[in-house]
Amino acid sequence: MIWKVKVPFKVACFTWLLAKQATLTQDNLMKRGRQFCFRCSFCECEIETINHLFLHCRETVKLWQIFINLRGISWTMPRSIKEALACWNRDGNQSGHRERWKIVPACIWWTIWMERSQRCFENKSCSLQKLKMNCLVLFFFLV
Ligand SMILES: [Zn+2]
Structure with missing residues (x-):
């Protein structure tokens, strides 16, 4: 499912790492004895x-909400990345532009990861509006 979506290879690799729960978020860094940020750098x-x-x-959730509203679907956020991918792609079968919608999770996650890295390692952050714009630009111009 991850490799069939038309996104850049590095974004697909990142999505795969997320699905495998192997991305270096704080919980995984703590398991390895390393910690850079104490809490979620967003909330x-x-x-x-x-x-x-x-x-x-x-x-x-605000990024997800953009695409949920655009699709006009009702959506309950699943508990895990794997479930989110499966549900998003399943629900995508019922609407037009099926292939296009499949890139949404990767766009959201890549945007969040880039912003998180900037906040953790460069002590810079952008506004929610800019974050939304970054995600939309990725969605419209990624493929
Ligand atoms: Zn948070």
Whole structure:
């Protein structure tokens, strides 16, 4: 499912790492004895886990909401990345532009990851509006 989506190879690799729960979020860094940020660098309320950062963080949910609204679907956020991919692609079968919608999770996750890295390692952040714009630009111009 991940490799059939038309996104750049590095984005597909990143999505695969997410699905394998192998991305270096705080929970995984702690397992390896390393820690850079204490909390989610977006909401600063929760411990940064893969599922929190890419699915349930209130900032990430706002990116998801853009595409949920564009598709006009009702959506309950799944618990895991794998479930999110399966549900998003399953629901995509019922609407037009099926292939186009499949890149949405990768666009959201890549946008979040780039912003998270900037916040953690460069101490820079962009506004929610800019984050939304980055995600939309990726969606419209990625392929
Ligand atoms: Zn958060």
